[in-house]
Amino acid sequence: MHHFFVSQEQISEKEIKILGQDVRHIRQVLRMEEGEELLVGDGEGREYLCQIQKIEEKAVIAWILEQRDSQTELPSEITLYQGLPKGDKMELIVQKTVELGVSRIVPVEMKRCVVKLDQKKAAKKRERWSLIAESAAKQSKRGRIPEVSEVKNFAQALQESSGEDVLLIPYECAENMGATRAIIEQIKPGSSVGIWIGPEGGFEEEEIEALKNCGGNVLTLGKRILRTETAGLAMLAILMYHLER
Known part of the structure; x- marks a missing residue:
């Protein structure tokens, strides 16, 4: 499953807005479509399982299906x-x-x-x-x-x-x-x-x-x-x- 990072400002209670170069990557490189699922991380250890709802020219809107703590970090800094x-x-x-x-x-x-x-x-x-x-x-x-x-x-x-x-x-x-x-x-x-x-x-x-x-x-x-x-x-x-x- 494809994985992206966003800032806290791009995360709301029910949806996440993906911006910047990742939009082009989703649209033109991965050729993802509405309804597909992806993982979005906040860069601080939390991740969200999301479903793409809308792909716009400058933004991808995804609904949050599940929120969880990342399981891929080592237990030590x-x-x-x-x-x-x-x-x-x-x-x-x-x-x-x-x-x-x-x-x-x-x-x-x-x-x-x-x-x-x-x-x-x-x-x-x-x-x-x-x-x-x-x-x-x-x-x-x-x-x-x-x-x-x-x-x-x-x-x-x-x-x-x-x-x-x-x-x-x-x-x-x-x-x-x-x-x-x-x-x-x-x-x-x-x-x-x-x-x-x-x-x-x-x-x-x-x-x-x-x-x-x-x-x-x-x-x-x-x-x-x-x-x-x-x-x-x-x-x-x-x-x-x-x-x-």
Whole structure:
């Protein structure tokens, strides 16, 4: 069943009004007709089973048949603190981590980041990443659209992540998979989890020490060295397997 997101202002007691680019997609791409059913989410965890009543040029009107809480969200809030990668790797990271259940993505400028974004470029990148997050949330039938935050420096992100219940830092110099398993097994549904991933050049030692002092758990993901665009996906997949019921 096709899935769309709307804002709260588009939802009334009995009907939902779909606007914008989704109207064109429904009319011209999917070629949906009046009477067909679709799922509509409010982006915050509630979804509505709807039946299309009217397809207009600039709006699709759908009656609400059923309202329910989304069943596709992980039982924990997971934030990815991602060191800014080169090229378009961030687009892949956003898309795939949204599919795997991430709650929020924070792009972080770290010492070994090659990419340096000024305020204007960072704002444009964030807009692009947010659109990718929304598209991935639709495709994977998420109940919410994960937020992609503004780009932050290491100190800002570190302060923010200090409020997480658990901090996980996959690090190429770490060893002992047994310790990794023990850390993961202690994470309970409902805990907030922060994942820190370094850029292509990895973490500086002082960054690792700062994360440890903030309560971070430095761990290994195995004997192979993972790329920055792979490590976060691996960590999310492990947490999805561990937390989902």
